[in-house]
Amino acid sequence: MERLSIFNDINNRNGASIKVLLGSDILSESVDIMNVRQLHILTPHWNYEKINQIIGRIRRVGSHDALPPDQRNVNIYLYMAYNKDYEFEYENSINYSIDYVKYIISEKKYNQALRYNEALQNASIEALICKNKSKNNSDDTNTDTIDSFQYSKNYLDENLSKYLSIVYYKNKNIEYNSQNATQNHYPLLKIGDEKIVNYIKNMENLLETNLMNEFYNIISKLLYTEILEILKYGFKLNLKNIKYLFSPY
Known part of the structure; x- marks a missing residue:
């Protein structure tokens, strides 16, 4: 938490003290991270909402107020491992990497949840x-x-x-x-x-x-x-x- 406080300090808004902050799943809950310009999610998750929750930690109201208006944006990168010899999609194929399978499952679940949410809204x-x-x-x-x-x-x-x-x-x-x-x-x-x-x-x-x-x-x-x-x-x-x-x- 001490490093997080230094990272969130207004004097570190341009990365003068800490440029890179590594975190586990715990950073997706009850933590606000300020002035982030890039988010790299290295590990996929079974639930896409978990990824949205992580993104929500760095995209909050007032989280980039210390930066000039033209710098108040975040680039988000998702990473996964895959076998370059099998670039075509084969459902339930053993050639899928576990990362790829996770993204497939999470996106299907997320799209289904969106349909339920739309039904409730209607x-x-x-x-x-x-x-x-x-x-x-x-x-x-x-x-x-x-x-x-x-x-x-x-x-x-x-x-x-x-x-x-x-x-x-x-x-x-x-x-x-x-x-x-x-x-x-x-x-x-x-x-x-x-x-x-x-x-x-x-x-x-x-x-x-x-x-x-x-x-x-x-x-x-x-x-x-x-x-x-x-x-x-x-x-x-x-x-x-x-x-x-x-x-x-």
């Missing part, structure tokens, strides 16, 4: 907000402002209760898409479907029935996070009775 309340925000905002800039935040809050206050009640009665909109590469299945809740969005906008009389009034009165007293947890609980157990669904609250 199934979020934020996806609905952003979708409607983009439709109603004539400004093409992506800058978040107080006005856009206020729009999101107002949109939630106005539509979330109606939206959740529709999802509650349309819980069959969960479908399972197979991944041919892995033969696994993951749930994708299609709450961003255009049909449901239009259904929400056109249901002005949604709260007229006693059942909907009861549902609205209950969820209007809860936090958004509590409502989402209740929905997940309801989907998991396929509950139909509103009173039983909200019994913990």
Whole structure:
């Protein structure tokens, strides 16, 4: 840690005291490394997120503030050993080096994780907000402002209760898409479907029935996070009775 402190010192921003710092996996956790211009990852890992975690140690907010603006960049190099006599790809070939196999496995796992993450993002309340925000905002800039935040809050206050009640009665909109590469299945809740969005906008009389009034009165007293947890609980157990669904609250 003493060497790391010297390395991170502002007087060492150009490598006057220490130019090269060697580290093990421990440097990927709970350590900030400042003013790094080059990162050389010598050993592959089974999980690509481990590599991203290492990169995240040196690419942090303010990590290069001591350098001029034109030097606030990092070149990243990944190394692997391979047999130069076998440059073509043969899946499951004994001619693969262990480094090459690690990169293949880690990239497949990482791409699969990205698909899961995309499915979760598409199934979020934020996806609905952003979708409607983009439709109603004539400004093409992506800058978040107080006005856009206020729009999101107002949109939630106005539509979330109606939206959740529709999802509650349309819980069959969960479908399972197979991944041919892995033969696994993951749930994708299609709450961003255009049909449901239009259904929400056109249901002005949604709260007229006693059942909907009861549902609205209950969820209007809860936090958004509590409502989402209740929905997940309801989907998991396929509950139909509103009173039983909200019994913990």
